[in-house]
Amino acid sequence: MGLICGCECKKCGYQFSSLVGVGFLYPKEYSDTIEKMKNGFFGNQGKEFWEAFPDGAISCERIVVQCKDCGSLMAVPELSMYIPKDSFNPSTVERKVPWSTEFSGAGYNYVSFSELENHYELFEMYDHRCSKCNSNTIIVPGFTENMIDGIDRHVRCPGCGNILEIEIEGFWD
Ligand SMILES: [Zn+2]
Numbered sequence: 001m002g003l004i005c006g007c008e009c010k011k012c013g014y015q016f017s018s019l020v021g022v023g024f025l026y027p028k029e030y031s032d033t034i035e036k037m038k039n040g041f042f043g044n045q046g047k048e049f050w051e052a053f054p055d056g057a058i059s060c061e062r063i064v065v066q067c068k069d070c071g072s073l074m075a076v077p078e079l080s081m082y083i084p085k086d087s088f089n090p091s092t093v094e095r096k097v098p099w100s101t102e103f104s105g106a107g108y109n110y111v112s113f114s115e116l117e118n119h120y121e122l123f124e125m126y127d128h129r130c131s132k133c134n135s136n137t138i139i140v141p142g143f144t145e146n147m148i149d150g151i152d153r154h155v156r157c158p159g160c161g162n163i164l165e166i167e168i169e170g171f172w173d
């Protein structure tokens, strides 16, 4: 199930809100995202991965990253890249359980999280770059892991440097 999380700065008026996690259209997002990676939409790292490992897999949940330089917040698919450790093939596997009640996922080539864990091993984490200044970014766990106790739910304001609280605004499943 996905969350809508956001933050708002009372000092400078900056606002950010995004869908995070995994929603019911995941199988479609998964196959759309792979097409984008192959076309270089997410940079060379993704393009080269699919050229080297056509039978690879990714984790496609939505996360929020922050630029180490300019502080911009961006919602991106996680994109950790995995390679198979057995002969599992998502295009021929017969799934007995549909993805969700609203959306079966049938007809889409995707790898679920349990399949990822059982049949694949991590090859490389994705190095997300800032869409504004191309610098390195870090993941802000306060968005994706907002439901977990003890997670730091704060983030630095990209506008003024104020510390903002990340709040859950709703659900999107
Ligand atoms: Zn930046």
Ligand SMILES: [Zn+2]
Binding pocket: 009, 010, 011, 012, 013, 014, 157, 158, 159, 160, 161, 162
């Ligand atoms: Zn601010």
